[in-house]
Structures are given as C-alpha cells and as structure tokens.
Amino acid sequence: MSMHVLIKINVVSAMTLKPLWLRFAGTHKDNAPAATSNLLKKSSEVNGLNKDVQKLLWKNKMRFTKADVVVKSLGLAGPNWKVKKLVDKEEDEVGLDGSHAADKTDCKKVVDDSVDCSECPSTFPAAVNAEEACETDELRPLKKAKLVVDEKSSDEGEGATVLEKDNEKNSAETEPADNVLAEPDRSPKISNLKDATVLEKYNEKKSAETEPADDVHAEPDKSLKIHPREKMLIDFREKLYLAPLTTVGNLPFRRVCKTLGADVTCGEMAMCTNLLQGQASEWALLRRHSSEDLFGVQICGAYPDTIARTVELIEKECTVDFIDINMGCPIDIVVDKGAGSFLLTKPLRMKGIIQAASGTVDKPITVKVRTGYFGGKNRIDSLIADIGSWGATALTIHGRSRQQRYSKLADWDYIYQCAQKAPCTLQVLGNGDIFSYLDWNNRKTDCPELSTCMIARGALIKPWLFTEIKEQRHWDISSQERLNILKEYVRFGLEHWGSDKKGVETTRHFLLEWLSYACRYIPVGLLDVIPQRLNWRPPSYYGRDDLETLMASDSAADWIRISEMLLGKVPDGFTFAPKHKSNAYDRAENG
The missing domain is CATH 3.20.20.70 (Aldolase class I)
Structure with a gap:
C-alpha cells in the first residue's frame, strides 16, 4: 500500500471520529x-x-525467590514434591465422571463427590491412624507452615517464625506440674484450617497487649507475610x-x-x-x-x-x-x-x-x-x-x-x-x-x-x-456510525502493530476476525422483537442501505471488501477463514 493512501485514511478517520477521540482523551485524563x-x-x-x-x-537463569519460598512452604516443591503427586493420585481416583473409590475416612461427601474435609471429625478412634486417615491438604499447612521471608530481609532478629511459635507453645504445654497455677492458655484449639485464622488473630492480640509502651510506634516487621485481607x-x-x-x-x-x-x-x-x-x-x-x-x-x-x-x-x-x-x-x-x-x-x-x-x-x-x-x-x-x-x-x-x-x-x-x-x-x-x-x-x-x-x-x-x-x-446505531467505529479500530491497530506493510496486514487480519462476529448484529430498527438475543441465528436480510446489508453478510469475501474500504487492496492470493469454529460461519468462504 502506498504511503499517501495511509495518510488519507488517517486524516479521514481523525476528522470523522473527533468526538470519540475527545471523549477518550477526557477519560484518560480524569479517570x-x-x-x-x-x-x-x-x-x-x-x-x-x-x-x-x-x-x-x-x-533458564531467571531467579524466582518469592515464588520458590511460597511453593516450598506449601509443600508443593522440593522434598515435598511427592505430596503433590499423591494428591493428584487421590484426585485421579475420583475420576472425571465423579465416581469415587471407597474412602478410608469419615469425610462428608458433597456435590460431585468432592470431599469436604472441613467437616472431618477432629478426633479418631485409637485404632485408626489419624494422620493417615484424614491428613488432607487442609491440615498439612498447619504442620508445615513456614514464614515467607522477604528476600530483602537478612536480620535474624526480625520477627519469629511460625515454627518457633509452635515450639514455644509445645514447650509451654510440657512444663512441670508446679506451673498449674499459671494463667491457663485461652488460645483457641485448632481442629481444621479455618480455625487457624482465629489462632492468628489471638496471637496478634496477645502480642499487642504484651508489647512495651515505647514500641507502639515502632516500624512493623516487613519480613512478615502480608495478610490477604x-x-x-x-x-x-x-x-x-x-x-x-x-x-x-x-x-x-x-x-x-x-x-x-x-x-x-x-x-x-x-x-x-x-x-x-x-x-x-x-x-x-x-x-x-x-x-x-x-x-x-x-x-x-x-x-x-x-x-x-x-x-x-x-x-x-x-x-x-x-x-x-x-x-x-x-x-x-x-x-x-x-x-x-x-x-x-x-x-x-x-x-x-x-x-x-x-x-x-x-x-x-x-x-x-x-x-x-x-x-x-x-x-x-x-x-x-x-x-x-x-x-x-x-x-x-x-x-x-x-x-x-x-x-x-x-x-x-x-x-x-x-x-x-x-x-x-x-x-x-x-x-x-x-x-x-x-x-x-x-x-x-x-x-x-x-x-x-x-x-x-x-x-x-x-x-x-x-x-x-x-x-x-x-x-439503533446506523451503518455509518458502525463504520466510524471500525475506522477507529484501524487507527488504533496501525498505532499498535505499525503502519508498514506487515503492520497493515496484521491490522487487517484482526479486523477480519472481529468482523466474523460483528456480522451477527441485527439493527434495532429491523427487529420485530426487541432486544436481540445472543443465541439467535441471524437471518439473511436487506439493510436500510447498502453498507448495512454488506455488514450483515456472513461471507468472508464481504468482510474482505469492508477491510479494503479501510486498509486498501488486499495482496494477491489473499484468503481468510475465521479462527474460531461455529455453525454460524459455514458459508464463510472467500467468494
């Protein structure tokens, strides 16, 4: 395509779509x-x-420090990779059709036979190994929880890890009997993953109450992982x-x-x-x-x-x-x-x-x-x-x-x-x-x-x-207003993909892909029942002008004609078929 043709197209587009461009510019500035x-x-x-x-x-030399730490803490990489394989094996036993082998646990089955482990019993008979019976992925994070340390933090004294908190709790529970008069531990007992949130809130409240007054305005420990909320x-x-x-x-x-x-x-x-x-x-x-x-x-x-x-x-x-x-x-x-x-x-x-x-x-x-x-x-x-x-x-x-x-x-x-x-x-x-x-x-x-x-x-x-x-x-948009929108798309496409030969043909290709959908539109002024439904198969009809009739065609040859109105003549031997597959485009041949 010659350069003067492209310049002519851009000038026409700018003149025709000045109101839309001003609207776009205002949106960018204000919002x-x-x-x-x-x-x-x-x-x-x-x-x-x-x-x-x-x-x-x-x-393959890019380092992913945060991702690797998080994945490892979840037991989904490194030495715990076998856990992931076992999880996939359990899910494969469920099968795509929803069938499930006999469970060894008392977990409640919910819709589609997926297992709701939040309702598993918190205690099991002595004859049953509780860890093997219902150690689902809901419970593993409580055992294998680790602090996700920020890669920029290197001080050993910044924050206590979850593992250290667990050790302190275990040591407190195993103290000699002469401590029976000490204040009892009122922290909530964990029976499933949902209770972990309650425990976290309790620990935060307890630590806040025991902190010295001069540390109220101390800078928070940035090595601690941010809470999702x-x-x-x-x-x-x-x-x-x-x-x-x-x-x-x-x-x-x-x-x-x-x-x-x-x-x-x-x-x-x-x-x-x-x-x-x-x-x-x-x-x-x-x-x-x-x-x-x-x-x-x-x-x-x-x-x-x-x-x-x-x-x-x-x-x-x-x-x-x-x-x-x-x-x-x-x-x-x-x-x-x-x-x-x-x-x-x-x-x-x-x-x-x-x-x-x-x-x-x-x-x-x-x-x-x-x-x-x-x-x-x-x-x-x-x-x-x-x-x-x-x-x-x-x-x-x-x-x-x-x-x-x-x-x-x-x-x-x-x-x-x-x-x-x-x-x-x-x-x-x-x-x-x-x-x-x-x-x-x-x-x-x-x-x-x-x-x-x-x-x-x-x-x-x-x-x-x-x-x-x-x-x-x-x-009830007119055919000319619809063409103006297509002109705006072409202008944006030439800015994005370039205005050289390759950029023009790339813009044309994606314009044709869009037209393979846009031809389904039925003008409001021609409808007996308003509004049009998405599942309606568009009938063949004559529009209120030749351009509207052309835009309603489901033939790829007509889509190419519309592209030539905006981007000039197609190269010799050019053909097009939409990428998507749909019964609505059985006649999408090239003429």
Whole structure:
C-alpha cells in the first residue's frame, strides 16, 4: 500500500471520529488512578518485555525467590514434591465422571463427590491412624507452615517464625506440674484450617497487649507475610467489565471498548509456560494502553509452581491492577495440558495454585471458572467458600460447563446460587449471554449479591453495548456510525502493530476476525422483537442501505471488501477463514 493512501485514511478517520477521540482523551485524563498514571503517561503503551529479562528466561537463569519460598512452604516443591503427586493420585481416583473409590475416612461427601474435609471429625478412634486417615491438604499447612521471608530481609532478629511459635507453645504445654497455677492458655484449639485464622488473630492480640509502651510506634516487621485481607482490593461492583477475549480481545479492540464505556479491561489469556520461556508473542498479550485505567492480565497454567513464578515475574515487569487465573478455558490443547477447565476436576490443585499465587504477590488475584467440567455435574457451589479463604479476591463464573461450550444458554440460576453462598470477602461476577441493558439490569436485580457481570461475546458483536448499559437505551446505531467505529479500530491497530506493510496486514487480519462476529448484529430498527438475543441465528436480510446489508453478510469475501474500504487492496492470493469454529460461519468462504 502506498504511503499517501495511509495518510488519507488517517486524516479521514481523525476528522470523522473527533468526538470519540475527545471523549477518550477526557477519560484518560480524569479517570486514571494516581498510583499508575505517572507510569502510564510516559508511554501510550506499557508492559513490554525487557531484553535482558528475556535473555535470562531463554537461558533458564531467571531467579524466582518469592515464588520458590511460597511453593516450598506449601509443600508443593522440593522434598515435598511427592505430596503433590499423591494428591493428584487421590484426585485421579475420583475420576472425571465423579465416581469415587471407597474412602478410608469419615469425610462428608458433597456435590460431585468432592470431599469436604472441613467437616472431618477432629478426633479418631485409637485404632485408626489419624494422620493417615484424614491428613488432607487442609491440615498439612498447619504442620508445615513456614514464614515467607522477604528476600530483602537478612536480620535474624526480625520477627519469629511460625515454627518457633509452635515450639514455644509445645514447650509451654510440657512444663512441670508446679506451673498449674499459671494463667491457663485461652488460645483457641485448632481442629481444621479455618480455625487457624482465629489462632492468628489471638496471637496478634496477645502480642499487642504484651508489647512495651515505647514500641507502639515502632516500624512493623516487613519480613512478615502480608495478610490477604490487607492486600489492595478492587471494587468491581457496578463496573462494566470487558472479558479477556481470545484473538479478538487485543489492545486496539480494548481501546475501542474504552471509548464506548467499558470500565475494566483484561488482556487475552497468556500461557504461563510461554511467558516463562520469554516468548515475545505471548508477552505481547500483556501490553497495556494508557487509556486502560483499570487493567488486569489473565494467565493459564497447570501447576502451582508455574503459576507462582509467572505472577512474580508479572509483578516485577508489568504495570497491572490485578492478575486473573483462568480455570475455565475449554480449548482442547489447554485442557490436555492439565490447565483451564481441567482444573475443575482437581480441587486440591486449584487450592495450591490460588494459595501459591496469592502468597507470592501483593496484587489482587482473581479466578475465572465454569460451572463444572461435565454438563449436569456442577461443583463450584461446593468450592466457593474455600476459594475465598485460599486467597482469591474475586471469582467470575461462566454459567456453562466445559462440555457445553456455547451450545446452551448460561445457567444464571446456578450463578445466583453460588453468589449467595460466597463469603462476604469474595466478590462474585457472572458471565454469559449479556447482550442488552435489559439483560444487565435483570441479572443485577435478580441477585443483588452479584458484584457485576462480565461482557464477552456481546461486546464482539456490538461493542457499543457498554454505552447502551450506561445510558439505559437500545441504540439503533446506523451503518455509518458502525463504520466510524471500525475506522477507529484501524487507527488504533496501525498505532499498535505499525503502519508498514506487515503492520497493515496484521491490522487487517484482526479486523477480519472481529468482523466474523460483528456480522451477527441485527439493527434495532429491523427487529420485530426487541432486544436481540445472543443465541439467535441471524437471518439473511436487506439493510436500510447498502453498507448495512454488506455488514450483515456472513461471507468472508464481504468482510474482505469492508477491510479494503479501510486498509486498501488486499495482496494477491489473499484468503481468510475465521479462527474460531461455529455453525454460524459455514458459508464463510472467500467468494
């Protein structure tokens, strides 16, 4: 493409979309948090991978001090690696279909035959070895708890470790009988992991009462691990959250959604193994634009040590507000590696991953899941109370199982059930089939416990959905207004991927991927029943003008014609087929 054509496109885009640009600029100026605004003002995009760090990752010489300490303290690495293998073996006995071998314990079975060890008896008959009978992952941290020491702290006198506190308690209990008149120990007795929190509060209160008065203003011991409740929290309530969208949820698309009213954005799902190998293409998924004032990244991994190292690396190298762990991805290549929705069959591994991530970084850790692995075998309701105690600050529930993919409507009744069971410290977000402001209103009205609703495919088909929700109206958007949004996307794409030949074709490729969804939109003025539903298969129709008819086509040849209106002629021999597979695109041929 010649340079004068590109200049002409950019000039037309700027003239046509001046109001949107002014709206975007105002959003950036007014809404960016003070904590990150200075960093984001230095460049329009941040979170690039440092070349020196990339070389260390390539050579496998990067050190992950915090992550390794936390994982080891949880008994998931080093000499305790066998424990992890045994846990996986126990879970494999449960099986994906929910069948379970005969238990040797008195643990109570809950939904989907997962074991609720919080209700295990605290005492066992003498004939039973209690440690072998019910030494679940809930009890091991109490025995193997260690202080997570900050890598910068080297003074031996800073703070007593948990192990030292346990030794002091044991020595006090084994003192001679002449101490019977001493004040009795009123500390609560531990019967399960939940009681550990009570013990921690008691120890803090007791130490505060016995400290000298001149130490009241002493600097706190920074070597002590921060309590999860003291971490920075993000209030998702009533915020419009654009879901992390594979392939189409790139930075230019997120910028478009920000101009149209999105409050929270999240990068595309990145695989932890690829990030730890320093793959530039995977790190590109973490890029953040200055307009994204509340931004998170989503990662996906199969094991606690991999996740812990990844979050430590992200906290060091990136500017993000939260880190989301994907435990719901249904894609076969992800599930086959033991990640994504496969983790729904491994609750103890889920626990290890969340604990390792939250214990390694101070950033809020959020989790995204589906209702279960198989349809009809939901299990999140039995885990949601534990997910909050493991260290997650928010949980997004997609109302479908992995087996269902998108073949059925989202089960919002089950999402409501989970939200009502969640502890007050865990924010619950619903996800599935939000396609109008009425859908949004109904979900929030039916279940006030929901913090907000995540918007995914609805934003792909009509990104102005965020505007509709905020303005509480059905926007009968014209074909020219829709074309202006596409022009804005092209401008953002050329800024992000470059305006050379490669950048133009990359922008075209992702524009075509987006158009393969956008063609599903049916204009409000042509509907007999309002609003349009997400599961409706769009009929063939003639629009109110030729451009609207062209945008409604499900043929890839017509999508290419639209791209040529914005980016010029395609190269010789160019073809396109959408990356996603859907029955709605059987006729997506190239002419």
